[in-house]
Amino acid sequence: MAVTPPPVVLAARGLTRQYPGVRALDGVDLTLRAGEIHALLGENGAGKSTLINLLTGAQPRDGGTITVDGVDIDPDGPGGAVRAGIAAVYQEITLLPNLSVAQNLYLGREPTRWGLVHRSRMNREGAALLRRFGLTIDASRPLSDFSTAVQQLIAIARAVDLSAKVLILDEPTASLDTAEVQTLFTLLRSLRDQGLAIVFVTHFLDQVYALTDRITVLRNGRLVGERRTADLPRLDLVAMMLGKTPTAESHLSRRPATATPAGAPLVRAEGLGRRRLVGAFDAELHAGAVLGAAGLLGSGRTETALLLFGVETADQGQLLVDGKAVTLRSPRDAIRLGFGFCPEDRKLDGIVAGLSIRENIVLALQAKRGWWRRLSTAQQHELADRYIKLLDIRTPDAEKPIQLLSGGNQQKALLARWLATEPRLLILDEPTRGIDVGAHAEIVRLLEDLRDRGMALYVISSEIEEVAAYSDRVLVMRDRAPAGLLEGESITPAAIVNAIAADHHTKGAA
Amino acid sequence: MGRIVNTRTLPLLATVVVFVLIYAVCAVQYPAMLGLRVMGNLLTDNAFLGILAVGMTVVVVAGGIDLSVGAVMGLTTVALARLIEGAGLPPALAFALVLALGGLFGAGVGAAVHYLKAPAFIVTLTAMFLARGCALLISTDSIPIHNAAYDILAGAALALPGGGRLTLVAGIMLLTFLAGGILLHGTRFGAQVFALGGNGHFAQLMGINTGRTTILVHAFCSLMAALAGIVFSLYTRSGYALTGTGVELDAIAAVVIGGTLLTGGVGGVAGSFIGVLIQGLILTWITFDGTLSSWWTKIAIGALLFLFIAVQRLILVASARYGRSGAGPAAPNTPNQATSAPASRPSSGAAAPSAS
Incomplete structure (x- = not known):
């Protein structure tokens, strides 16, 4: 002091x-x-x-x-x-x-001349301002x-x-x-x-x-x-x-599946890809095992999930479910096969902000059953309360609008939505993004529980240490194409980083 | 160099191309339509619609809509006739009065939209019934205006070569477009209108008083509707409560054909001007043809609107798809990265700005 x-x-x-x-x-x-x-x-x-x-x-x-x-x-x-x-x-x-960059910089306080916005001066000053912040760009764009x-x-x-x-x-x-x-x-x-x-x-x-x-x-x-x-x-x-x-960052200790998955995979992607979206990749998803996907932003990791869930339709390769070739034309097809998908951007693609937690949780199950076989209110309440308790969603009650929850609790509610459909394969894109340390551990523990109960998981994450901790195999993506597949003991954070950063081919480095 | 066609200017470009095409068809079929006489009449006949379109453009750019402009215009004409003929007010005073009332009416509509957080569609629909009802309350008959000053104003015109005339009302419309363009693209207020239409919540976070902007936008639109009413009463030298029934939709059509996005934040009055001219041109062509019902105009406008909405949608989809791969620094063809993937990012990030 x-x-x-x-x-x-x-x-x-x-x-x-x-x-x-x-x-x-x-x-x-x-x-x-x-x-x-x-x-x-x-x-x-x-x-x-x-x-x-x-x-x-x-x-x-x-x-x-x-x-x-x-x-x-x-x-x-x-x-x-x-x-x-x-x-x-x-x-x-x-x-x-x-608006232009300069308009964004000076909105409400634009330099004026004769009562009108002095556009050239604004663009000039905007560019000069940005140069002080290390950006040399045309502010009029x-x-x-x-x-x-x-x-x-x-x-x-x-x-x-x-x-x-x-x-x-x-x-x-x-x-x-x-x-x-x-x-x-x-x-x-x-x-x-x-x-x-x-x-x-x-x-x-x-x-x-x-x-x-x-x-x-x-x-x-x-x-x-x-x-x-x-x-x-x-x-x-x-x-x-x-x-x-806390027991020092315990969730990061490696705890892979008790038994290495054997036998035929539940889902197998062979050279699946789509032009302009992602290059052909292979993936095998076994019941009771986690396939992790790592890579930088824009590496194509999210796009693999879009193909596996039918958000985008593949134009090459094939997808085998239970050994039979299938074509996914929409997420409905994927849901019918028992797939679930928690997307990366909760606000944009996941939660229905104005609806209650209960309504958000029953959404996917109701959609799977078809709207004419409506879940009774009692069933909905039972379902919502069960998952709120199971996943420890912190809320006074199930009727609170989901937008009032914090990010981590919204993520859990989304997870509950898919768990309610009892999926065979759950795809999670950045399940711990925008969530804090404590909840990271909780979500990771949840994923491990789901795997141990025999669910196949495909988890995309930029938290490399977490990917290394819970994955049985890791698919590494780079420049919108697969860059390697790590298995067993070779899965370490360092190995993943190497695979992401490597400028030589590491395909099949196991 | 980047993109050759800007997604912002492409809709306007499409509008200009359509206008030139229609004009070329007209000129080939009826060479008389090429003259300044027809052009002058086109401007005069559509002066009121043009003025409405200026106000509507500003509202639509701000992300709203105004269905009350036709009714406000009708109310203005009948109020003018009653003020001049019944109360014996000099036209100048009557004009000032209806303009002020129009502005206030719009401010009220804007306040309702902002403070009640009600959709502009419903609020202005309510305002439309209100204005039309008031107009019919004043008089259900057409009231002719006999006034010396009125006759002078209505007849005032600039002689154009080729026997054409640029009338006062046409001149007012052109000036309105000029003023609207300056307001929207040259002033701080205009930037706030674009900001509001782009994303009202973000505009508020950036310190814009969105309530004030919403109120002013609607006030301006109703002011333009009142001005359109004045122009229409000069054009017909009368006032009638049912004037302008449905013209709000013609104005919206002109705005959309002109490339202004109904979702707000993108557009301008120049396109709306051409949108008005396209509508007028089609009507003129049908008049020249002589055998077709004038209702074909509506069918043609409907088809055009559909075409433009489809084109706008396609542009949005295309810019979303190619914009993503273009703006995203990770260009697919960067095979010769020096050392590692992360290190390649800042260089390609810097390449995007320098692409200008």
Whole structure:
């Protein structure tokens, strides 16, 4: 404590927010200092999103104070928060793809001449602004022309240019690859050195230690504590987040199936592929075994699942189920064969946000039975309550709209939807994306249980250590084509990384 | 270099091509249609529709719709006739009054859309019944307007070579398009309209006052409807409560044919202008033909609308498919990566911007 801490920029005291049935935030304090990167951590439903929403004025608060540079603020919306010096960048890019880059940067504050927007000056200044953030692009082009990573940098440039005091980043690295993450970190460090207070929300603990100076941990809507990153060993951090002493990252210890699958596979893909989508790949899915799929974003790993579930129709190779060739023209065909699919983007492809948890859970089973054989209300309740209990979905009751649940609990509800149909093959795309450490372990344990009960699983994940832990075989994808298949003892995180990164052919390296 | 055809300009380009094609067919069959006289009449006859289309374009770009414009136009004509003929108001004062009322009416509609979070379709449908009902309450008969100043305004025209005339009402329409274009593409307000139509929630997160924008957008649209009413009353020198029944749909058709997406966020008034001209041209062609029922116009417009909706859909699908592989840095043909897959990403990411 010899070093005097830098000046406090933002101090939030006793922030409280009540939802129907749940106190989402209960007297939480947050202190942000100039020139520091502050990690905001917590499990699912810990209250991170709510805290951010209160800081940015996206939601009204029910109690507590926020001061910026010693002045009380009460933002009535994102506009008010920005004027007070607080800006947020979300995992999902909240810019407008139909406008140009420069229009996105200067929306609402465009440079004008004679009352009209000075377009050439705006484009010039926009390009100059982005150059300071390491981007050399034509700012007059539509935002939609650029990749997610570039759009994220543009969003950060806009936020910093708008209000250079507090920058909140909510899961900024979730959709970036390794190199893009490094670019982002370099930028954040230089912003920190310019005296910005940065809030960094993530579920990647490595990134917390690589980047942040201080950590605030929330749990169940309450403040657990604030620590200097350097003084907090990883094990203690996980303990703070989970509220219990964990057996050191136990879910990562390798626990493959008790018996190596033998005999004929349930599903066998032979040279399955589709032009422009993914190159021909082979896969064997056995009952009671996990086939993992690893690869970078855009490597074609998700596309393999789309073919296996009939979302896209293959135009080469064949698919054998129980030894018989089948053609999947739509997900309905796949469901009829006893397949289930939890997609990558829960919000877009998975949950029906406005419906209750119960309705979301019974959806797939009802669709499989056909709509004329309606599940009775009693059956629906029984089903929903059983899975809420089985998967430990945290909710006051089954009638709560699913959109009010945290990401991890939404994921469990989606899983419940497919489990209710008692599938023979369950395909999961990024089952732990956007979910926190504690829930990672829970989801992984669930997958292992399902496998041990004889289900065939196909799990796509960018969490390489987890893939290595639960997979019996791992399909590695690169550049929209298979890059290798790892089996048995050769499955280690290092081997997977090698297969992903290798520039020589590693096909069949087992 | 990237893409040669921009997905944003392609619908407009398609509209221009269709217009040129129709015009060429007309000119070959009836060379008289080439003259400025027919062009001048085309502008005069469709002046009210053009003005409505300007207001409608702004609403549709903002992601909304306004079904009340025809009724507001009808209400304006009958209110004008009653104010000038009955109350003896000078036309200038009557114009100012109906424009102000039109703007206020639209502001009310916009406020209802925003604060009640009600779909614009339902709110403006309600407004349509309201306005039409008020108009019929004022008078169910057509009221002729006998006023010296009115006659002068209605007759005012610029002589064009070839015996054509650019009338005052046509001039007003052209100026409205110019003003609408500047408003939409040149001002901060215009950028907010595009932002609202692109994604209202994101626009709000970016600090845009979406309530204010929604109210102003609808106020502008109703203001244009009132102006269209003034122009129509000058054109017919009368006021009638049932004026403009169904023209809101013609205006929407012009906007959609002009390449503005009904989902909002993409479009402009230039396309709507051509959309209006296409409708007028088809009607003129049918008039020249003389044997066809004028209802063929509706059939032709229906067919065209369907064509344009299909084209827009195709463009969206194509841009989604090729846009993904084009914008995504992982181009399929990058076999000679130097060291590792991750290292190849930033270089291809930088290649995308430099492709301009």
